[in-house]
Amino acid sequence: MADHAPLAAEDGPIVGHLLVVDDNEMNRDMLSRRLKRQGHTVSVAANGLQALDMMKQEAFDLVLLDIMMPELNGYETLERLKADSDLAYIPVIMISAVDEIESIVHCIKLGAEDYLSKPFNGTLLKARIGASLEKKRLRDRQAAYIHQLDIENQRKSIELEHARRIQLSLLPAAPPQLPFLDIAAYQETASEVGGDYYDFAVQADNQLLITIGDATGHGVGSGLLVSMTKASLLATNETEIMTLIQKINHILNEIDLGVQLNMALMLIEVTQTQSGEVIVRACGGGMPPIYLLRANGQLEEFIISGLPLAITKEAHYSVTEFRLHADDTMVLMSDGLSEMFNPQLQFLSFDRLTTGLAALNTNGLTAAQIIEQIADIGHNWANGHPIADDVTLVAVRVK
Structure with a gap:
């Protein structure tokens, strides 16, 4: 069908392209001349079938x-x-010599815009047509606005999808293989571009550096902050994790994104000594505790104190050190798991999460299976409710 007919400029009289439908030729001609004198363009149809056919071929503002x-x-x-x-968008004014309330009500129920009785009152005719055209103009404006929003949303969705692919490319394709460790990772994003980040860097056969972080919010801003964090990590040759955290914090504080963003970040260095002992050193700020699922079934947690990065250059950081033994599992995570909501809009919380972790039986499980059990704590709590924040989990089990 033809495009919607344009109405006159908003600062002038409201005129449009009208269709008059009447089987009486004299009535058609008389009404057409009157409408043309008011500035409208007018087409005529002698019956309903002809009118419907014309409306499919030509755009009208009013019938x-x-x-x-x-x-x-x-x-x-x-x-x-x-x-x-x-055709349903076209407003219709019904005209008839029958001036009965039942007829008027029936027309309105069928979707008529208005109802006019013959013979016409010229002033009333002009007013009713003007009101109908004004309402159509408002509806057309709204439809155009919604259409423009749809186009803009499609454009943004495409851009966000591209950004999401770039974001995913920053993540490791698979955990590294080390002779003394079993490693698994899991991530679920709450938006097209997530703010969570993790990475692995093998320093030697006996040493691994793990990075896990959580940028403020979601979307392009947080994704950009994650990208800058990874770039900062790649740009330095520093190996001491506390100095590295301080340098990244300084770099992020130098960058003005126009909005207040910060990066919770933790670096975890895992080293196997010549005696076979596994030593873990962690430094950072703003991240959830490190959880240890000991081989004997005990649960331990280590809180890594420190401010999130990009808040202030004066932030101070320290290193926390502990040891792992055979069949111990270290669990790293963002705060998204603890912030999962159930259908009653209650969030899981670290207290409930800790209770769930303490109840796990990880004997004989791989790191991937342990992560699956931990993720299920959140999914069982959410019971189908969509996640509100990105969820990232990393499990490191000592062989």
């Missing part, structure tokens, strides 16, 4: 439809028009 016609009367024409999704 004036007589009720009493042969073949297809006004009621039936109106009903077919409103049932057609391509």
Whole structure:
């Protein structure tokens, strides 16, 4: 069908392209001349079938439809028009010599914009047409605005999808293989571009550096902060984790993104000594505790104190050190798991999460299986409720 007909400029009189439908030629001509004198362009149809065909070929701003016609009367024409999704937007004023309340009510129920009785009062006719055209102009403006929003949303969705792919490319394709460790990772994002980040860097056969972080919020801003964090890590040759955290913090504080963003970040160095002992050193700020699932079934947690990065250059950081033994599992995570909501909008919380971790039986499980059990704590709590924040888990089990 043709595009919607344009209405006159908003600062001038409201005129449009009208269709007059009446089986009486004299009535059609008389009404057409009156409407043309008011500035409208007018087409005419002798019956309902002809009118419906014309509306499919030509765009009209308003239809004036007589009720009493042969073949297809006004009621039936109106009903077919409103049932057609391509024509239903066209406002219709019903015209008839019958001035009965039942007829008026029936027309309104069928979707008519208004109702006029013959013979016409010139002032009333002009006012009713003007009001109908004004309402159509507002509806057209709203439809154009919604259409523009749809186009903009599609554009943003494409851009966010590209950003998401770039973001995913920053993550390791798979955990590294080390002779003394079994490593697994899991991530679930709450938006197209997530703020969570993790990475692995093998320093030697006996040493691994793990990075895990959580940028403020979601979307492009947080994704950009993650990208800058990884770039900062790659740009330095520093190996001491506390100095490295301080340098990254300094770099992020130098960058002005126009909005307040910060990066919770933790670096974890895992080293196997010549005696076979596994030593863990951790430094950072703003991240959840490190959880240790000991081989004997005990649960321990280590809180790594320190401010998130990019808040202030003056932030101070320290190193926390502990040891792992055979079949111990170290669990790292972002705060997304603890912040999962259930259908009653209650969040899981670290207290409930800790209780769930303490109840796990990890004997004989791989790191991937342990992560699956931990993720299930959140999913069972959420019971289908969508996640509100990115969820990242890293499990490191000593062989």
